Amino acid sequence: MRIEVKDIRKGFRGKQVLDGISFAAEAGKCIGILGGNGSGKSTLLSILAGVQSCDKGSFFCDGKDLFRDSVLRSTLVGYVPQGTPLIEELSAKDNLSLWYDREAMEKELADGVLRMLGIHEFLKTPVCKMSGGMKKRLSIGCAVAKRPPVLLLDEPSAALDLDCKARISQYLRRYKEKGGILLLTTHDVYELPLCDEWYILRGGVLVPFEYDGDVSRLVKSL
Amino acid sequence: MGMYFKLQCKRVWKLLPRLLCALMALLLGLGLVFFSTMKSDSESENKTRVRLAVVGNAEDTYLDMGITALETLDTSRFALQVIRMEEDEARTAVEQGTIAAYVIIPDGFLEDAMRGKVHPLTVVSSDNAEGLTSMFKNEITSVISDYVLHAQKGVYGAADALRATGISEGIGDYMGRFSLRYAEVIFRRSDLYEVQELGIADSLGLGGYFFCGISVVLLMLIVLPYAPLFVRRDSSLGMVLRARRLGSFGQAAGELFALLLGLFVPVLVIALGLFGMNLVSDGGLIALLGTELSWLMVFGVIPVLVMIGALSLLLFELSRDLVSGVLLHFFLTLSLCYVSGCLYPVFAFPESVQRLSVFLPTGIARSHLAACITGEGVLLSGLMLCLYGGVFFALTVFVRRIRLQKGRG
Incomplete structure (x- = not known):
């Protein structure tokens, strides 16, 4: 599997937020997109997820234009936004039932993705009583319900404790190993080793960056 | 959309018990207000019935019958309570506010009325009972003038006419039945109109x-x-x-x-x-x-x-x-x-x-x-x-x- 993003352009009130974004990724790869606040990272992901429309550009998966086929896009692409895409008053199980049918949920809870994310530990807890880490794990659990080969994550480990970051990172590695394509935006250096390619989004343009563990060089580049 | 709707219903359902409890409390409060209002309304209805006294020459059988009918049969009984009193007693009652007014029927009122002479009735009331006085005039005097004057004049006239033609047997009985029949007609005067409330x-x-x-x-x-x-x-x-x-x-x-x-x-x-x-x-x-x-x-x-x-x-x-x-x-x-x-x-x-x-x-x-x-x-x-x-x-x-x-x- 291969995804290809071509010449994405998006403007808000005369300002060009995304100005010809292009990149490609193969199966089992992770693309990390870095950038300052308001640089357009979240906008890029929401366009690829189909939430927002772009002024120009295309998004291919194995040669099929996902912008033109919303059914295929919703099957192939999982999306975890920055906030909490959950129903606060309901339990983890209720939230999962929005995306999983009963049998699939039970199977995943027994020995699948949901088990790996540790969701079985707080299945009956209402979302409003969960920690940030629990919410994020549950959000990822919901996003991968249809086993999408492409997963878009908007700052997946923001404001989480180390243990939770480690659990999520561990799951994302497994996801990659199974041939999934990850596209994540981040401010967190903890997540950078997970990525195979790095880009800095600056002035609406995507600039390739070679991360070698030198954080100070990264900060200067942003 | 089906599952999303179900989950939204579940959220609403979780909130319902608290909402229903609050509503029950609200309904209970409204119910109490409703019943207390109804009760006080019915009590105040009794309190607002106007008490009027009749004093003077009320011994005449037909005048007595008229007042009794006014007290028991006429529709005005819901608004008026007619009491027979002595004049001194009635004056004290007006001063104390236990009755709204009293009417004095002068001596020989009925006999003169039957001859076509009308003595004016004297209405005595407190200063603040002006509205009641007009009500009294409308109700009491109309009954007295309608019933006592015209009815009795007609009845007595008929009796005189019968006597003039030489018929005297059973006249008293006929006069009584005439009077009652006339009273029935007068006291049903409210049947002559129908009230329509437009809201x-x-x-x-x-x-x-x-x-x-x-x-x-x-x-x-x-x-x-x-x-x-x-x-x-x-x-x-x-x-x-x-x-x-x-x-x-x-x-x-x-x-x-x-x-x-x-x-x-x-x-x-x-x-x-x-x-x-x-x-x-x-x-x-x-x-x-x-x-x-x-x-x-x-x-x-x-x-x-x-x-x-x-x-x-x-x-x-x-x-x-x-x-x-x-x-x-x-x-x-x-x-x-x-x-x-x-x-x-x-x-x-x-x-x-x-x-x-x-x-x-x-x-x-x-x-x-x-x-x-x-x-x-x-x-x-x-x-x-x-x-x-x-x-x-x-x-x-x-x-x-x-x-x-x-x-x-």
């Missing part, structure tokens, strides 16, 4: 009018407890749902239907409460509304709920946080309901406001509830409410689409 608005009396107005206010306020469920600062769920092809329309529709269910259940509880109150009060509620309670009234509320639900969802969608959402909804509810005449009779407002209220959604809602009571014009007002509901829903979808497009997560 103050929408063909309803004041009780029915306020029942409809307050119901609209109550229905709009019932939405407020649901504000925490539908006011959202975080649109992430909406974004993910949109990514999974459940767009703004499907999301808003699922939420609106759940909200409508959440509103209809309390309406059913209120309806059962009202039916119960009516049973306990032995039809007292029906007397207040001036109509029968019916299931048309209960199910006729649905278009009102559609309008209120869609409007509320729009207001919640426009709000960025819970406090602003609740405040916006509360003040808009009060303003709309006030201008629509839900809190105060609309005919008391300037004509321009009255014209405006006809087109306001809350004004139509009030008229629709009135139509459900009278059974006239339900379809038209119901359609207008659904139209309003449709417009509000379309605006909600539009606002949500913009929010998701802007990616406010």
